[in-house]
Amino acid sequence: MRAPSERDVAAGEVLLAVENVSLAFGGIKAVSGVSFDIRKGEIRAIIGPNGAGKTSLLNVINGFYHPQQGRIIFKGKPRSAMRPYEAALGGIARTFQNVALFKGMTALDNIMAGRTLKMRRGFFWQLLRVGPALAEEIEQRRRVEEIIDFLKIQHVRKIQVGKLSYGLQKRVELGRALAMEPDLLLLDEPMAGMNLEEKEDMCRFILDVNAHYGTTIALIEHDMGVVMDLSERVLVLDHGIKIADGSPTEVQADRAVIDAYLGLSH
Amino acid sequence: MASEPARADTFPKLLMRNARAYADRPAYRHKDLGIWQVWTWAQVLDEVRALSVGLRELGLARDDKVAIVGSNRPRLYWAMCAAQAWSAVPVPIYADSVAEEMAYILEHAEVTIAVVEDQEQVDKLLSIADRLPRLSFILYDEPRGLRDYDHQRLKWIVDVQKLGRDSLAADAQSLKRWEAAVAEGRGEDLAVMLYTSGTTGRPKGVMLTFDNLIISAINGNEFDSLGPDEQVVAYLPLAWVGDHVFSYAQPFTAGFCVNCPESPETVSEDRREIGTTYAFAPPRIYENLITLTMVRMEDAGRLKRNMFHYFIAVARRWGEKILNREKVPLHGRALYWLGERLVYGPLKNRLGVSRIRLAYTAGEAIGPEIFRFWRSLGVNLKQLYGQTEASVYITAQPDGEIYADTVGKPNIGVDIKVAENGEVLFKSPGVFVGYYKEPQKTAETKTTDGWVHTGDAGFIDAKTGHLKIIDRAKDVGRLNDGSLLAPKYIENKLKFYPNIREAVVYGDKRDFVCAMLNIDLTAVGNWAERNNIVYGSYQELAGHPRVYDMLAEHVEEVNRSLAEEEAMAGAQIRRFLILHKELDADDGEVTRTQKVRRGFVAERYAPLITALYSGAREADISTEVTFEDGRKGMLSARIKIRDVRTVPLPAMEKAA
Numbered sequence: 001m002r003a004p005s006e007r008d009v010a011a012g013e014v015l016l017a018v019e020n021v022s023l024a025f026g027g028i029k030a031v032s033g034v035s036f037d038i039r040k041g042e043i044r045a046i047i048g049p050n051g052a053g054k055t056s057l058l059n060v061i062n063g064f065y066h067p068q069q070g071r072i073i074f075k076g077k078p079r080s081a082m083r084p085y086e087a088a089l090g091g092i093a094r095t096f097q098n099v100a101l102f103k104g105m106t107a108l109d110n111i112m113a114g115r116t117l118k119m120r121r122g123f124f125w126q127l128l129r130v131g132p133a134l135a136e137e138i139e140q141r142r143r144v145e146e147i148i149d150f151l152k153i154q155h156v157r158k159i160q161v162g163k164l165s166y167g168l169q170k171r172v173e174l175g176r177a178l179a180m181e182p183d184l185l186l187l188d189e190p191m192a193g194m195n196l197e198e199k200e201d202m203c204r205f206i207l208d209v210n211a212h213y214g215t216t217i218a219l220i221e222h223d224m225g226v227v228m229d230l231s232e233r234v235l236v237l238d239h240g241i242k243i244a245d246g247s248p249t250e251v252q253a254d255r256a257v258i259d260a261y262l263g264l265s266h
Numbered sequence: 267m268a269s270e271p272a273r274a275d276t277f278p279k280l281l282m283r284n285a286r287a288y289a290d291r292p293a294y295r296h297k298d299l300g301i302w303q304v305w306t307w308a309q310v311l312d313e314v315r316a317l318s319v320g321l322r323e324l325g326l327a328r329d330d331k332v333a334i335v336g337s338n339r340p341r342l343y344w345a346m347c348a349a350q351a352w353s354a355v356p357v358p359i360y361a362d363s364v365a366e367e368m369a370y371i372l373e374h375a376e377v378t379i380a381v382v383e384d385q386e387q388v389d390k391l392l393s394i395a396d397r398l399p400r401l402s403f404i405l406y407d408e409p410r411g412l413r414d415y416d417h418q419r420l421k422w423i424v425d426v427q428k429l430g431r432d433s434l435a436a437d438a439q440s441l442k443r444w445e446a447a448v449a450e451g452r453g454e455d456l457a458v459m460l461y462t463s464g465t466t467g468r469p470k471g472v473m474l475t476f477d478n479l480i481i482s483a484i485n486g487n488e489f490d491s492l493g494p495d496e497q498v499v500a501y502l503p504l505a506w507v508g509d510h511v512f513s514y515a516q517p518f519t520a521g522f523c524v525n526c527p528e529s530p531e532t533v534s535e536d537r538r539e540i541g542t543t544y545a546f547a548p549p550r551i552y553e554n555l556i557t558l559t560m561v562r563m564e565d566a567g568r569l570k571r572n573m574f575h576y577f578i579a580v581a582r583r584w585g586e587k588i589l590n591r592e593k594v595p596l597h598g599r600a601l602y603w604l605g606e607r608l609v610y611g612p613l614k615n616r617l618g619v620s621r622i623r624l625a626y627t628a629g630e631a632i633g634p635e636i637f638r639f640w641r642s643l644g645v646n647l648k649q650l651y652g653q654t655e656a657s658v659y660i661t662a663q664p665d666g667e668i669y670a671d672t673v674g675k676p677n678i679g680v681d682i683k684v685a686e687n688g689e690v691l692f693k694s695p696g697v698f699v700g701y702y703k704e705p706q707k708t709a710e711t712k713t714t715d716g717w718v719h720t721g722d723a724g725f726i727d728a729k730t731g732h733l734k735i736i737d738r739a740k741d742v743g744r745l746n747d748g749s750l751l752a753p754k755y756i757e758n759k760l761k762f763y764p765n766i767r768e769a770v771v772y773g774d775k776r777d778f779v780c781a782m783l784n785i786d787l788t789a790v791g792n793w794a795e796r797n798n799i800v801y802g803s804y805q806e807l808a809g810h811p812r813v814y815d816m817l818a819e820h821v822e823e824v825n826r827s828l829a830e831e832e833a834m835a836g837a838q839i840r841r842f843l844i845l846h847k848e849l850d851a852d853d854g855e856v857t858r859t860q861k862v863r864r865g866f867v868a869e870r871y872a873p874l875i876t877a878l879y880s881g882a883r884e885a886d887i888s889t890e891v892t893f894e895d896g897r898k899g900m901l902s903a904r905i906k907i908r909d910v911r912t913v914p915l916p917a918m919e920k921a922a
C-alpha cells in the first residue's frame with residue numbers, strides 16, 4: 001500500500017522505549033519482561049491472541065497502569081510511573097477498544113474537548129466568550145474544523161455521537177485524539193467491528209495522519225491484512241511475553257507466532 | 267429567442283460580461299472548514315483567467331480535451347471555463363466511475379489534461395495512466411495525501427493558477443493573448459462533451475456547442491423567469507447534462523449564484539443554510555426525502571405523529587388547489603394556514619426548501635403520490651422532460667398547468683412530434699452536433715432534417731395538450747395474450763412504496779407478468795426494528811417471510827390500481843421475488859444515474875427468471891459482486907418466490 005518514505009528509512013531516533021516491563025494483577029501476569037521501542041514517525045503494530053497483554057501494554061505506555069518492574073523512556077526521559085494526564089501533557093493520545101466518547105455531546109464538541117490542553121484561557125474566560133477568549137475559541141475551532149475536514153466527518157459535525165454508527169464513532173474518537181496534536185498516537189483496535197469499507201477508510205486515515213502530521217502511531221490490531229498494509233514493524237505478544245518483533249513478513253513466518261495463533265498447547 | 271444577440275456567445279465571454287454587470291454579486295460559494303467561502307463574479311473572472319493562462323503554460327491548445335472529474339467544487343467548474351477560453355473542450359466524467367470506465371472515456375475523448383478533485387481520483391487515473399499516452403498532466407483540487415506523490419505530471423490547481431498569475435504579471439502580452447483567444451470563440455464552437463451513461467453499450471460522447479447550451483439556457487431562464495437572484499445548490503454529477511445546464515449554463519447566462527456543498531453527505535444541511543430558490547433533482551431524491559420523513563414520523567411521539575398525519579391529510583385535500591390558485595373554501599384555507607405554521611413550515615425548513623420558488627424533477631417518471639405530496643406542501647414542483655442530446659430542455663410544465671402524469675409542453679423554441687410507433691421526436695436550438703467519433707450512431711438518432719429520436723414512447727394528452735411518457739420505446743412490450751406491457755409504468759407504481767427501493771418487471775412475450783424487488787433498507791430496517799424482527803444482514807432481512815408478506819400486500823395493491831386502468835389491466839403481476847442484494851451501479855445492474863438495466867439484470871439473474879416462469883417455489887442464485895475498491899466476490903442465496911392475487915379481468919365482456 002505504501003513504500004517506506006525517506007523518513008522511515010532514516011528513522012533511527014527512538015521516541016519511546018519500553019524496557020523490561022512487567023505488570024501483574026494479583027497472581028496474573030499480564031505483561032512480563034517486555035522490551036521494545038517505537039521509532040519517531042513509524043507506524044508500529046502490536047498483535048497477539050486474546051489476552052496476550054496488548055491493551056495492558058498500551059495502558060502502561062499511557063500511564064493508566066503502573067508497571068511493577070521495568071521502565072519507560074519517552075522522548076529520552078525515563079520514568080516508571082506516570083499519570084494519564086501527564087502522558088497527555090507529554091504528547092501521548094489514544095483511542096480505546098470500546099469507544100469512549102461523550103455520547104451526549106456532538107462530534108464537534110467531542111473533538112473540541114480534545115483541545116482542552118491547548119486552551120490557555122481559564123473556565124471563567126471561556127464562559128464569557130469575549131475578547132481574547134473568543135479569539136482563542138475561534139482559533140481552536142479552526143483547528144478542529146481542519147480535523148473534521150481531514151477525517152471527512154462534516155456531515156455529522158452537529159450530531160450527538162451516541163446516534164452515530166460505530167465506524168463513525170471510531171473516526172470521531174480518532175479526531176479527538178488528533179486534536180491533541182500528539183507526538184505519539186496509541187490506537188487500540190481502531191478497526192474492530194468495522195465492515196470492509198469502513199476498515200479501508202480507517203486504514204487510509206491512519207496512513208494520512210502519519211504522512212500528513214508526521215505522527216508516530218502504535219496500534220493494536222487483529223486483522224493481519226491491515227497490519228501488513230500499515231506498519232513496517234510488528235511486535236507480537238502472547239501470554240504477556242514478547243514472542244516476536246520484526247517486519248510483517250518475518251513475523252508471519254515465525255514459528256512461535258504461528259503456534260500462538262493456531263493455539264498450540266503450552 | 268432573439269432576446270440575447272450573439273455578443274456573449276461563449277461561456278468565457280459571458281464570464282467577462284458578468285464580471286462587469288454583476289461584479290460584486292456572489293457567483294460561487296463553497297463551504298470549507300465549516301464556513302461558506304464566497305467569490306464574486308469579478309473574483310471568478312480573476313480565478314478562471316489565472317487558471318486558464320496556467321493551463322496554456324502547461325501546453326493546452328485549441329480543441330484539446332480536458333477531463334473534469336470530481337464532486338461539485340468551484341475550481342472544477344472554473345476549469346471548464348478556463349479550458350473553453352482557449353477553445354479547448356471540457357469532458358466531465360462521473361466521479362464514481364471505476365478506473366476501467368474512466369479509461370474508456372479518457373481514451374475515446376483523447377483527453378490531454380485531467381482536472382480532478384482529490385487523491386482518490388488521482389489514484390484512479392495513475393492506475394490507468396500507462397494506457398493513456400496522450401494524458402500529459404493531472405491537476406488536483408484537494409492536496410491532502412498527495413504530498414509524497416511524484417509531481418512530474420501532477421499539479422495542484424493553485425500552483426497552476428500561480429503559473430498563470432506569474433505569466434500575467436511578467437508579460438503584458440499574456441493578458442492580451444488570453445482576451446484575444448476568448449474573443450475568437452464562436453457560438454457554433456464545441457463547448458462540451460458529455461458522455462451519456464447509456465442504458466446499453468458503451469457511453470457515447472454527446473457534443474454540444476455554446477449555441478446549444480447558451481440559447482437553451484436563456485430560453486429556460488425565460489420560461490421560468492429566472493434572474494440573478496436565484497440560489498442553486500450544485501450537487502448532481504458534473505458529467506450529467508442537468509448539472510451542466512442548471513449549475514453552469516444557467517448561472518452564467520442569468521448571473522445567479524452556484525453554491526457548492528461541503529461534502530456530498532452534507533447537501534441537505536447546506537441546502538438548508540443557503541435557502542435554495544431553484545432546485546433540480548431526480549425523482550429518487552424527492553422520494554428519499556419523503557421516505558426519511560415518514561420513517562422519522564413513525565418514531566415520533568404520538569401527539570406529533572397524529573398532528574403530522576392530520577395536517578398532511580389537510581394538505582392533500584387543499585394544498586395543491588391553493589398552490590394552483592383554485593377556489594378553496596374558507597375553512598380549507600384556515601386549516602392549511604394552521605398546518606403551515608405547525609407542520610409544513612417546519613418540515614420545509616427541515617428539508618431546506620423554505621425559500622424554494624421552483625423545483626424540477628426529471629430523468630424518470632415520478633410517483634404521482636410523491637409529486638402531489640410535495641406540491642401539497644406548497645413546493646412548486648414541476649416536471650420536465652429532457653435529454654443530453656437536447657441540452658436538457660424538451661418539454662416542461664408551465665406554471666399553473668401542473669399534472670402528476672405529464673411532462674409538460676414544449677419549451678421555448680422546441681418542436682415535438684410523435685412517430686407512428688409511439689416514439690417521441692424533437693427539434694430545438696439545443697439539438698446536439700453528434701456523438702463524438704460515432705457518425706453511424708449519430709445518423710441513427712438524428713434525422714437529416716434535424717429531428718432527434720428520443721427513444722421514449724409517449725403521446726400528447728388530448729385533454730391537456732401535454733406530453734405523456736410511458737416508457738422507453740424499445741421496452742414497451744406485449745404479453746402473449748396481447749395485453750400492453752409498459753414495465754416502467756408498473757415499476758414506478760411499485761417503487762412508490764417506501765419499502766420498495768427498486769423493482770424490475772418482466773413479461774414481454776411471456777404469459778404473465780413477474781417482478782423482482784429490492785427492499786429499501788432504511789424503511790424495512792426501521793419497520794423490522796419496530797416489530798422486533800431480528801436480522802443479521804441485508805440478505806436475511808430481504809428473505810424474511812414477514813417482509814415477503816408485507817411486500818405481497820403492496821404488489822396486490824398495485825394490481826388493483828392497474829386493474830382500474832383499461833390499457834394496463836392485462837399486465838398485473840402474478841409472481842414476485844425479493845432479491846438478496848441491492849442492484850448496484852458497480853455491478854452494472856443500474857446505470858450511474860440509477861436507471862435499471864433490465865436486459866442485463868435478466869441475463870445476470872437468468873435462473874431466477876426461469877424459476878419465476880416455471881412455477882418453482884424457490885431458486886438458487888449465485889452472482890459476482892464488485893466491492894468499492896474494485897475487488898470481486900461471489901454472493902449466493904436461495905430465493906423464495908411468492909404468488910400474488912390478481913384482479914380478474916372483465917375479459918368475458920370483451921369476448922362477448
